[in-house]
Amino acid sequence: MSKKLVLIDGNSIIYRAFFALPLLNNDKGVYTNAVYGFTTMLLRILEEEKPTHLLVAFDAGKTTFRHATYKAYKGGRQKTPPELSEQFPVLKELLDAFDIKHYQLDQYEADDIIGTLSRQGNNEAWEVTVISGDKDLLQLVSNHVSVHVTKKGISDIEKYTPEYMVEKMEITPEQIIDLKALMGDSSDNIPGVPGVGQKTATKLLKQYTTLDGVYEHIDEVSGKKLKENLTNHKADAFMSKELATIDRDSPIEISVDDIAYEGYQQTKVSTVFKDLGFLSLLKRITGESEEEAQESTIMKEISFVVAEEVKTDMFTGDESLVVEMVGENYHQSDIEGFGIVNKEKAYFIPTVTALQSDAFKEWAEDPAKTKSVFDAKKTMVALLRNGIHIQGISFDMLLTSYLLNPAENSHDIPAISSRMGKNDVLFDEEVYGKGAKQKIPEQEKVAEHVVRKTAALFALKDEMSEQLRANEQYELLKELEMPLALILGEMEHLGVQVDISKLEEMGADLKERLNTLEKEVHELAGESFNLNSPKQLGPILFDKLKLPVIKKTKTGYSTAADVLEQLQNEHEIIPKLLMYRQLGKLQSTYIEGLLKVVKKDTMKIHTRFNQALTQTGRLSSIDPNLQNIPIRLEEGRKIRQAFVPAKKDWIMFAADYSQIELRVLAHIANDEKLVAAFQNDLDIHTQTAMDVFHVEKDEVTSNMRRQAKAVNFGIVYGISDYGLSQNLGITRKAAKNFIERYFDSYPGVRLYMDEIVQEAKHKGYVTTLMNRRRYLPEINSRNFNLRSFAERTAMNTPIQGSAADIIKKAMIDLHWKLKDEKLESRMLLQVHDELILEAPKEELDKLKEIVPEMMEKTVNLNVPLKVDYEYGNSWFDAK
Template sequence: MSKKLVLIDGNSIIYRAFFALPLLNNDKGVYTNAVYGFTTMLLRILEDEKPSHILVAFDAGKTTFRHQTYKEYKGGRQKTPPELSEQFPILKELLDAFNIPHYQLDQYEADDIIGTLATKGNEEKWDVTVISGDKDLLQLVSDNVTVKLTRKGISDVESYTPDYMVEKMEITPEQIIDLKALMGDNSDNIPGVPGVGQKTATKLIKQYQTVEAVYNHIDEISGKKLKENLSTHKDDAFMSKDLVTINRQSPIEITIDNIVYEGYEQNKVSSIFKDLGFQSLLSRLTGESEDEIEQNASLKEIDFTILDEVTPDIFTGEESLVVEMLSDSYHQAPIEGIAIANEKKAYFIPTEVAVKSKAFREWAENASQKKYVFDAKKTLVALLRQDIEIKGITFDMLLASYLLDPSENHHDIPAIGHRMGKTDVLFDEEIYGKGAKLKVPEQGVLSEHIARKTSLLYTIKDNMETNLKENEQYELYKELEMPLALILGEMEHTGVMVNVNRLEEMGAELKQRLDEIEKDVYELAGEKFNLNSPKQLGPILFDKLELPVIKKTKTGYSTAADVLEQLQDEHEIIPKLLLYRQLGKLQSTYIEGLLKVVNKESNKIHTRFNQALTQTGRLSSIDPNLQNIPIRLEEGRKIRQAFVPTKKDWIMFAADYSQIELRVLAHIAKDKKLIEAFQNDMDIHTRTAMEVFHVGEDEITSNMRRQAKAVNFGIVYGISDYGLSQSLRITRKEAKKFIERYLDSYPGVKTFMDEVVQEAKHKGYVTTLMNRRRYLPDITSRNFNKRSFAERTAMNTPIQGSAADIIKKAMIDLHEKLIDEKLEARMLLQVHDELILEAPKEEIDKLKQVVPAVMENTVELDVPLKVDYEYGDSWFDAK
């Protein structure tokens, strides 16, 4: 069998993934975009290359042996963003799970490790593939060594062989070193010869073969300036050649023979995928271990009955209930079966039997009959679709599990059972399959599986409630999350009415705007081209219009949004291009996206609120995400025009908390200046600007206030100097000073941050005002990046989590108040700190009194809560 060696440039690929993908994080708040991109590519590599041997090489540090030759080597590079640094140890843990060796060597670079191993593989006539984004590695190309370079993002890869290099670059692999010696490399701060670009360098190397030969024939070279530059910078050229030459005899402690790859264990990789939230990658893993199969075959028998008729005598007044649906989209998904269990027995009830049964309906709608469920909201909505209004839910396993450990990704019944030592039930994936291949098994298997889950739910309910009480979280669970789940279920089932015609009109208006902008851009460019193609746009902007080049990619000019934003004042074509992109996203993602999910019968959208997802306790919205409709552009705000009241002569009423997180910060931190500012109803961003810039209120400019606003909210979200610098487009040094001045101005905030980190180190978790917990296992980690992230999380979780708890309590209080006041008004949506209701017009005056009063008095803080409200004929008019 031939040997296949794959060598991966770890630093190059993870950097490329970080900047190619948006800044993603999992439900624990850990940044994952770079690891996700790397892993996506890794799975493809394993599938396509089928290596017998593999290694991922990393740089060991900032200083290498090359710095002895040139101290400025790689000088000027931006410091690695902490959002990326935090992902390196995660990536290495993932590689360990894959059983893929990784290696770094002090004073040497990943290139040198790869070069040494690739050279040995070449000598042994192995099939060697090197994967990187760095063209320096092309010098390793040979008959046995192929170098694959990432071109665009992480998915587009170009394979270099000796023949392909000559065809594409007109030079041989060995001549890459000479090419770089002459042209230099800005990314590595390699000087080369000024005035010599790739085109000139290629011409010289084609003619003379090597740098040495160029200088041996320097008198023959035409062009006075070129000859002068070559002569003046001869030492730089030869030094540059040394710098770019890969050390193929690095003193590494590994050999190609001991980096054997024998595959990975699915369980280990699945576990880390689940932890990182890589749901889409889980489906790419195949099979299960033999141990699992053997274990699953030895389940204890369960006593359950399949009912063809429901009779009142099966109910004891204290039952667990499972309404089984394979899809998370429970607004449309069919109910596959229903089961109940009590201390006597478990029963499986086919769906059609249950929904037609008078006994089942009477039991379900009887509030005195206690019911234990998994996901009360889902259960409520599923049965409401069958015109059954379930009452008497006293336990929700999903919410209990979520509160006990919000960092856990899997809260389904079997997973919770296994964590509590109850393994007598199979995982849903083993019964229904995975991903898009979900399949309902024959009734015998289906009924037993659902019965087992229902029995397990009944069995461990008491233990979970005991754990909540021990954690002092039972009140949070019983008084906040449980009642909220049922309110959210009602809101979801009610849905929001959509004016489909208005949405379609907006789509047509956007299409017309896009066509107009396209024509304007063509006129400014002097020719037609594909506005969505960076390959076509780059030459227009930087060659034809001669705009300053901000950033280059491996394939040409960068036309990313951040690049265009820096060029806004350089040419009138740039603002039009930015607007074109923004409007295009509105058209595709929101107009077309919303039209796809409107219920054709009711003209309503039924979103789903995730109540058990975020570690801060915030609600999120999916299918569709109505919390994420963009409002910065007027065209984005106008999308809210399509959301209208259900009934004629009704209005939409929106109320939102003003700066709730900053008010919570003032209360928690007990900072006198912050408290005073809010108590005096002063603009907090102006106050912060006064403190940070040391000027009077009348001297504050709009830019000062904008920067103060960014740091105010940045502190709440644990922003780093890198994050603030990106937000304000200032240097990291300036951003760091800004944060330091802020903390000097508000010493109470600084004290709170220091104390909450120490408390987290002592307890292992932080809490909100209502005792929601977030566990921080990395708060004492020896790894600096992991520890730093945990510290920032410890600072911002009490603020964000407390704000989330407050608006949840406000929803419960408001729901009760609307009932007490016998109002027809009802809540439809929660969007971050905003509540959207619909109501008859004659209730407006009452709502203007009731809603702010309830929301502002739902909790008592050291600073007043402030609520603003608007109302109108659509959601847009209510803002």
């Protein structure tokens, strides 16, 4: 029997799987998306390749023998996300269940293990298949070895043989190392030769065959700059070749004979699949019974009616409703139809049928008819646009999923259903496609998809509500998040008026400033060049003006913002470049960006508030992001001049909490001195400076207060001595002493910090004052960095999360107060700790009374909440 050896690059494939699939976790809170993706691929490999010998190779650690040659090898890599780190041991446990050998070797990479074993297989004339997401391994290709490279996630694979490489890449497997030597590899931080990309490197190798050949014929190389770069970076090229060369004779303690594979025992794998919640994969390997299959689906065959008209007897008074809209921005999407499911029947109602029906409107607006929906805010906006003000929403699946799993980044119905063990709801992209290929199929397909999603919602709402009750979070959903969702829906629908002419005027001013700055930079440089081109800017700064080189990239000098900031005092050209970039971003992102999203018929902007995104519970906004307008820069602040009231003789009114997070800290920690400072309305930063520096009030200098302010806000964010030293420009030792003196002055805060970390280690999560949870799976990690980050998160989440909950409750209280008082004033925006309203001038005195009262009295803390307000003809004037 012929031998078939399969070698899998474990690190590469699990990374690919992690970024290809949405974050999923099982009922124990363990992240599983990368393992799920890897396993899906593994099952396909086992079915298609039928290996007789099999191994999964892993990297052993960050340091390899290559670092002795080049310390910066792989230096630019991002830190492995903690959500992925914790999946490596899970994957190895799963491989053990499959009886698949896995191996790693200290100081060596997975590539070297694969290279050594593939050489052994090749020498024995076995058929060898290497599977990776990394093209470095193409150097192993031979008549007996093929390399399968994943592209676009993990499902699409490209098979490389010697013939295919010559056809596709115009080079042979042996030339891959020389290709890397010339062009470098940014993912591994291999420098190569600046200015040489794949096209140039391939051309050189076609002419001169090898790297040695290129340098033997260096005088023949055409192109002055290319020849110069090759000459100046010869040492880099040969070092890069050494780094890129896979060690095919690494000192591994296994051979191909040790990795024979005879298949897996179904019972062992099934146990692990059940534990991980991989029910669809379980079904794939077991062929479970009809009854068992039914348990993991919403309904195998879905029966529904496409309603040609809406009748009142269709509704029982307890329905699930899905308003189907395709595309993320539902302010711009059409409704594709409605799914309605109750305990008796399932319906799909075409859009026109529903919206032209009095019976549908009457049902939707009846508060006595309860409705469970997927996303109350989106549902509210979609129906308000069509003259229907929905009432009676009793359950929101999106918000419930968010409260149960705040770390998840996928909260659509198929993902939620899958997490709850129901696997027969298709993802939208499977029905509609993605990006440019997105299109609406025939009604029959849309109808089944929408009804299946609605059926999932109906089937899971009670179970999800019970999970919330078990977490003591049901009140958080019903009293805070759901009422707020409907208010946000009204705010989004209402939108904010924009003065287009003001934006255009600011745009023209910025253009003028940018032109002036460009001329000034050109004069200082002594020549004209493209300020937006790092390739042109780098040589000006570092070759011509001889500024110190801070960082290099594969293509030349780095001119990133952090590099320019370090050079600010070296030459007067740098501040002008930094200002040019800041103003350029204002122009493109905010002036042009805002003009693009203004609705032409109303001259309003309708931002979308993300209510189910941040782990702290804070709201964010998108399309456009109005929370990110840079207000530290005067030109940025002025953009707020374009946000104006929608009616004549109205004003903008802005109210924001003063130091809300520090006040929450005082309440939670119940530190005597901190509480007293706020109760006596003292300047908290001056008070902290007095306590920490042991001076009287009149002895506090502006620098002392600045340092005290940095540590006050730093404590809220769980700052480290390193972080504080960077903020204040002091030594780490001085920062550590500062933090120690702070804790000596406020022992209640130190006690809170210690106790909350211990609580997180015991429970695995922390909570806000209103019982919002944040899970911290890394809190007991053996990895110091992961554990330290989790500890800081444990300290700051109850503070930030409680502040977020307080402003949400204030919005609800204020909304109803405005209605009770029968005022025309209305909320438009929430930005961090600030609420922005528009109001008739004659209601101003009433607002001055109502807004601070509602915001300050919304919760009862042991320190007072304080609200400042301003008003004027624009948002800018109200600050």
